[in-house]
Amino acid sequence: MTATAPRIRQLPLIRVLFVTAVLVCGLFGTLSGTASAHAALTGSDPKDGAVVDVAPKDVTLTFSEQIAMGDNSIRVLDPSSKRVDVAKMRDLSGGGTVRYAVDLKPGLPDGTYTVAWQAVSADSHPVSGAFTFSIGAPSETTAIVPDQEAGGGLVGTLYDTVRYLSYAGFVLLVGGAAFILACWQRGASVRPLQRLVVGGWVTLTAATLVLLLLRTPYTGSGKLGDAFDLGGLADVLDTKTGAALVSRLLLLGAAALFIAVLFGAYAKRVTETESEAESGTEAESGTDDGEGSGGTGSEAQKAKADLTFGLGLGGTVVAAGIAGTWALSEHASTGIQTGLAMPLDVLHLLAVAAWLGGLVSLLTALHRTPDIERAAVRRFSRIAFTSVVVLAVTGLYQAWRQVGSWSALTDTGYGQLLLAKVALIAVLLCAAWFSRRWTGLLGERTTTGTEAGAEAEAEPEAGEAEAGEAEAEAGDEAGEGSDPERAAQLARQRTALATARKKRVRDADTERSGLRRSVLIEACVALVVLAVTTALTGTEPGRTQEQEAGRPGTEAAAPAPARPINLTEPFDTGGANGKGTVRLTLDPARSGNNLMHVWIDDPAGKPMDVPEVKVAYTLKSEQIGPLPIVPERLAPGHWSASSVQIPMPGDWHLQVTVRTSDIDQTTIEKNVKIG
Numbered sequence: 001m002t003a004t005a006p007r008i009r010q011l012p013l014i015r016v017l018f019v020t021a022v023l024v025c026g027l028f029g030t031l032s033g034t035a036s037a038h039a040a041l042t043g044s045d046p047k048d049g050a051v052v053d054v055a056p057k058d059v060t061l062t063f064s065e066q067i068a069m070g071d072n073s074i075r076v077l078d079p080s081s082k083r084v085d086v087a088k089m090r091d092l093s094g095g096g097t098v099r100y101a102v103d104l105k106p107g108l109p110d111g112t113y114t115v116a117w118q119a120v121s122a123d124s125h126p127v128s129g130a131f132t133f134s135i136g137a138p139s140e141t142t143a144i145v146p147d148q149e150a151g152g153g154l155v156g157t158l159y160d161t162v163r164y165l166s167y168a169g170f171v172l173l174v175g176g177a178a179f180i181l182a183c184w185q186r187g188a189s190v191r192p193l194q195r196l197v198v199g200g201w202v203t204l205t206a207a208t209l210v211l212l213l214l215r216t217p218y219t220g221s222g223k224l225g226d227a228f229d230l231g232g233l234a235d236v237l238d239t240k241t242g243a244a245l246v247s248r249l250l251l252l253g254a255a256a257l258f259i260a261v262l263f264g265a266y267a268k269r270v271t272e273t274e275s276e277a278e279s280g281t282e283a284e285s286g287t288d289d290g291e292g293s294g295g296t297g298s299e300a301q302k303a304k305a306d307l308t309f310g311l312g313l314g315g316t317v318v319a320a321g322i323a324g325t326w327a328l329s330e331h332a333s334t335g336i337q338t339g340l341a342m343p344l345d346v347l348h349l350l351a352v353a354a355w356l357g358g359l360v361s362l363l364t365a366l367h368r369t370p371d372i373e374r375a376a377v378r379r380f381s382r383i384a385f386t387s388v389v390v391l392a393v394t395g396l397y398q399a400w401r402q403v404g405s406w407s408a409l410t411d412t413g414y415g416q417l418l419l420a421k422v423a424l425i426a427v428l429l430c431a432a433w434f435s436r437r438w439t440g441l442l443g444e445r446t447t448t449g450t451e452a453g454a455e456a457e458a459e460p461e462a463g464e465a466e467a468g469e470a471e472a473e474a475g476d477e478a479g480e481g482s483d484p485e486r487a488a489q490l491a492r493q494r495t496a497l498a499t500a501r502k503k504r505v506r507d508a509d510t511e512r513s514g515l516r517r518s519v520l521i522e523a524c525v526a527l528v529v530l531a532v533t534t535a536l537t538g539t540e541p542g543r544t545q546e547q548e549a550g551r552p553g554t555e556a557a558a559p560a561p562a563r564p565i566n567l568t569e570p571f572d573t574g575g576a577n578g579k580g581t582v583r584l585t586l587d588p589a590r591s592g593n594n595l596m597h598v599w600i601d602d603p604a605g606k607p608m609d610v611p612e613v614k615v616a617y618t619l620k621s622e623q624i625g626p627l628p629i630v631p632e633r634l635a636p637g638h639w640s641a642s643s644v645q646i647p648m649p650g651d652w653h654l655q656v657t658v659r660t661s662d663i664d665q666t667t668i669e670k671n672v673k674i675g
Contacts, residue, residue, distance in 0.1 A: 040063065040064045040127070041061060041062070041063055041064075041117070041127075041129055042062050042063060042064050042591070042592065042645060042647055043061075043062040043592045043593040043643070043645040044059070044060060044061050044062065044115070044131065044593065045059070045060040045593060045642065045643035046059070046133035047131075047133070047592075047593045048131035048132065048133070049131070049132065049133065050133045050134070051133070051134045051135075051136075051137065051138065052133065052134070052135055053135075053136070054135075055104065055106075055107070055108040055135050056104060057103060057104060058090075058101045058102060058103045058104055059074065059076055059085070059101060059102055059104065059115055060092065060099060060100070060101040060643060061074065061099065061100050061101070061115075061117055062097060062098065062099045062643075062645040063098040063099075063100075063119070064098070064647060065098060065121075066093075066098055067098065067119040067120060067121055067127070068119060068120040068121075068239060068240075069089060069100055069119045069120075073089060073100075073117060073118050073119055074089055074100065074102045074115065074116075074117045075115070075116045075117070076102065076104060076113055076114070076115050077113065077114045077115075077116065077141075077143035078108070078109075078111065078113055078141075078143070079111040079112055079113070079139050079140065079141040079142065079143065080141075080142060080143075081114075081141075081142050081143040084104055084105050084108055084113065085102040085103065085104055085105070086102065086103045086104070086105065088102070088103065089101070089102050090102070090103070094628070095616075095625065095626060095627050095628040097627055097645060097647075099645070108135060109135070110134075110135050110136030110137060110139070111134065111135060111136070111138075111139040111141070112132050112133070112134045112138050112139045112140070112141045113132065113133055113134070113135065113141075113143075114130060114131075114132050114141060114143035115130060115131055115132070115133070116128075116129075116130040117129055117130070118219075118220070120219050120239065120241075126218060126219040153222050154224060155214060155217045155218050155222050155223075155224055156218065156222075158210075158214060158224075159211070159214050159218045162207045162210045162211055162214065163207075163211065165203055165206075165207045166203075166204055166207035166208060166211065168200075168203060169199075169200045169201070169202070169203030169204030169205075169206075169207055170200070170204050170322060170323070170349070170353060171200070171352060171353045171356050171357040171360075172196055172197065172199060172200025172203065172357050172360060173197060173200030173201050173204055173255065173353075173357070174200075174315075174319045174322075174350065174353035174354070174357055175200075175353045175354055175355070175356060175357010175358045175359070175360065175361060176193060176196045176197035176200060176357050176358075176360070176361045177197055177258070177259070177262060177315055177319075178315075178319075178353070178354050178357065178358060178383075179193075179357070179358040179361035179362065179380060180193060180197070180262065180361070181262075181308060181311060181312050181315070182312075182379065182380075182383060183358070183362075183376045183377075183379040183380045183383065184365065184372060184373065184376035184379075184380075185270050185304075185308065186270055186271075186274065186373075187361075187365060187369075187372075187376075188262055188263055188266050188267035188270055189263075189267040189268075189270065189271055190365070190368075190369050192364050192365070192368040192369060193361060193364060193365065193369075194263050196360065196361060196364055197259060197262075197263075198259060198263075200357070201252065201255055201256065201259060204248075204252060204322075205249070205252050208245055208248050208249055208252065209249070211245055212233070212236065212242070212245045212246070212249075213227040213228065213233070214227055215233075215236040215239075215241065215242065215245075216229055216232030216233060216235070216236055217232075219236075220232060240328070240329050241329045243329075244325040244326075244328055244329035245325070247321075247325050248322055248325040251318055251321045251322050251325070252322070254314075254318050255318050255322070258311065258314060258315055258318060261311065262311060265307070266307055266308075266311060269300075269303065269304050269307055270304060272300060273300045273301060273304045276300050319350060319353070320346055320350065323345075323346045323349035323350055323353075324342070324346050326345070326349060327341075327342040327343075327345040327346050327349070328342065332344075332345035332398075336401060337401060340397075341397075341398070341401055344394045344397055344398065345394070345398065347390055347394050348390070348391065348394040348395065348398065350390075351387040351388075351390040351391045351394070352387075352391065354383060354384075354387045355383075355384050355387035355388065355391070358380050358383060358384065358387075359384070362377065362380055363520060388429070391425075399418060424525060424528055427525050564585060564586065564587040564588060564589050565584070565585065565586040565587075565589045565672050565674070566583075566584075566585050567582070567583070567584040567585075567654070567670060567672070568581060568582070568583050568584075569581070569582050569656070569668045569670065570582075571658050571666050571668055572666060573658065573659070573660045573661070573664040573665055573666045574664055574666070575660055575661050575663070575664030576661075577602075577660060578660045578661075578664050578666075579602075579603055580600055580601055580602050580603065580608045580610075580658075580660075581600070581601045581603075581605075582598065582599075582600060582656050582658060582668055583598070583599040583600075583601065584596065584597070584598050584599075584615070584654075584656060585597045586644065586672075586674075589672075589674050590646065590649065590674060591646050591647060591648050591649050591674070592645070592646065593643055593644070593645060594644040594645075594646055595640075595641075595642055595644070596615065596629065596631065596640065596641045596644045597638070597639070597640050598613055598615065598631055598638075598639040598640070598656070599637055599638055599639075600613065600637045600639075600658065601637065606637075607635070607636045607637025607638065608636075608637050609636040609637055610658055610659060610660050611659050611660070611661070611662075612657075612658075612659040612665075613631060613639050613656070613657070613658055613659075614628065614629070614630055614631075614656075614657040615628075615629040615630075615631065615641070615654070615655065615656050615657075616628050616629065616654075616655045616657075617629070617644075617646065617652050617653070617654060617655075618652065618653040618655070619647075619648070619650050619651070619652050619653075620653060621650060621651065622648065622650065624647060624648075625652075625653075626655065627645075629641050629644055646674055649674055650673075650674065651671055651672075651673055652671070652672055652673075652674050653669065653670075653671055654669070654670045654671070654672050655667055655668070655669050656668045656670075
């Protein structure tokens with residue numbers, strides 16, 4: 001019973017951490033919901049709800065930014081829910097626009113048709129939607145489309161939970177190893193810390209494998225059974241996210257080798273060095289013949305220092321590589337200033353791991369290993385402070401980059417989650433301040449607490465006496481012929497007595513008890529912070545949410561109300577019969593789908609047939625465009641484009657190029673306001 005008592009006393013702490021993690025996962029998994037993404041459908045041809053007289057040859061979709069699509073990403077269903085597309089998608093992107101099309105079967109009958117689409121945004125999150133158009137007249141339809149957005153349902157919940165576990169595993173793996181190498185090298189041979197680091201590696205490895213399997217249903221059908229579809233897995237490996245997950249697995253293989261050396265050769269080297277140092281001290285105090293052992297101790301110290309440097313350098317490279325797999329496949333890899341955002345994101349993740357992972361390691365050491373040195377606690381305190389500074393700098397930059405405006409902090413889901421994270425970090429810093437105070441008291445006790453030190457030395461002696469008495473009594477009872485079973489029982493009793501003695505010493509240390517409580521609070525709040533961070537990585541940034549809502553989030557002027565644009569401008573290409581007039585209309589002249597007509601008249605006002613007419617739109621304030629439009633010739637002197645996609649309102653620069661011969665052409669430029 002005595003041997004198991006300390007372990008039973010540790011169960012409440014484990015339960016607190018486990019229950020907090022489960023509750024936080026559930027809370028923020030629900031809060032994040034479906035993982036929204038950057039890309040959004042900005043227009044289509046035919047547009048949603050349109051009624052066309054003649055069956056179109058194809059269906060065209062325009063998106064706000066780059067996406068990944070397959071041949072089955074766009075499906076067109078007739079009123080009886082049968083596919084009428086040829087399932088071969090065409091990429092029409094160019095000139096700053098992202099546009100895809102699928103051809104339709106010829107001779108489609110009248111009725112209402114459903115277009116269902118699904119894609120993967122550049123930041124790895126799935127997007128989907130559906131709309132209808134009619135040929136001739138609307139009709140009833142039995143077309144069945146998914147009743148949930150991509151990335152939702154059971155698969156979405158599982159995916160978000162595993163993403164949280166992958167972050168947690170990374171924090172424990174990197175933070176635990178850093179704590180051992182930088183703060184408490186003797187911890188390499190401490191079993192609880194070994195279990196913590198290995199548990200982090202196992203969690204991250206298993207989570208990465210599960211993410212790789214769930215990627216197909218997460219971005220595709222939403223059916224959990226498709227996780228084992230080998231064809232879908234092959235498609236995932238061709239994507240940016242699939243490559244990042246595979247790279248993470250390869251780096252975790254290198255991390256496994258690092259862990260083997262850390263807890264094998266390195267732990268043995270640290271133990272030998274400490275033993276040699278102790279024996280050298282004893283030899284020096286007991287005899288004048290300590291020269292040989294002193295030299296051996298110096299060599300051992302140098303070998304240990306070299307191994308520490310090698311493990312530190314190699315571990316940093318592996319940890320940065322694993323962090324880079326997130327930076328290269330999520331929010332940091334899209335949007336503005338990606339060249340700066342990705343390395344800063346790696347630094348941010350490493351600082352999080354060093355702080356939070358070291359925090360959990362310190363908590364484990366304080367509760368499970370009562371003989372941790374005060375110097376190790378002070379070293380971690382300095383590392384934690386440095387990590388907080390790095391987090392503050394990189395976090396402020398990422399917040400500016402992803403939010404974009406003050407209004408987005410309160411008007412978007414991303415901004416609200418960010419405010420929650422800031423508030424939680426403030427609570428975490430308050431708890432850390434108390435921890436630093438307790439750490440300072442530990443340091444004072446080291447230099448001034450001689451009486452307490454004497455008591456701590458006296459109590460072990462009493463414990464050793466008790467153990468000796470128990471051993472003597474057992475020896476008298478068993479005699480010389482005691483069996484191995486009895487000897488093993490005596491060994492367990494001695495171990496239990498030694499553990500109880502250390503626990504009494506630990507519990508009598510007021511400063512250490514206060515530090516354990518404050519660090520426990522920090523660890524619990526850190527779990528919540530990690531959950532909010534996971535939710536943030538799956539939420540559409542505030543900057544793009546505002547842009548999609550038609551609010552640039554900058555100091556741009558309010559857009560003008562939508563009304564058709566009518567433009568009439570003379571031109572002269574400089575050649576024979578090179579003079580005339582351009583008339584252009586854009587209806588309704590707003591963001592989304594527009595109808596454009598261009599007429600070319602000669603000086604007499606009659607239709608003038610020219611070899612080529614081209615139009616381009618540029619929004620210089622947002623660095624969009626030029627968006628080239630090549631209208632279709634309908635009749636002599638008359639050109640038209642039925643799907644002119646304008647991504648957002650603003651002051652657009654319009655260019656109309658007219659060519660009257662092989663060498664004669666001119667470009668008319670005009671600024672127009674599109675509301």
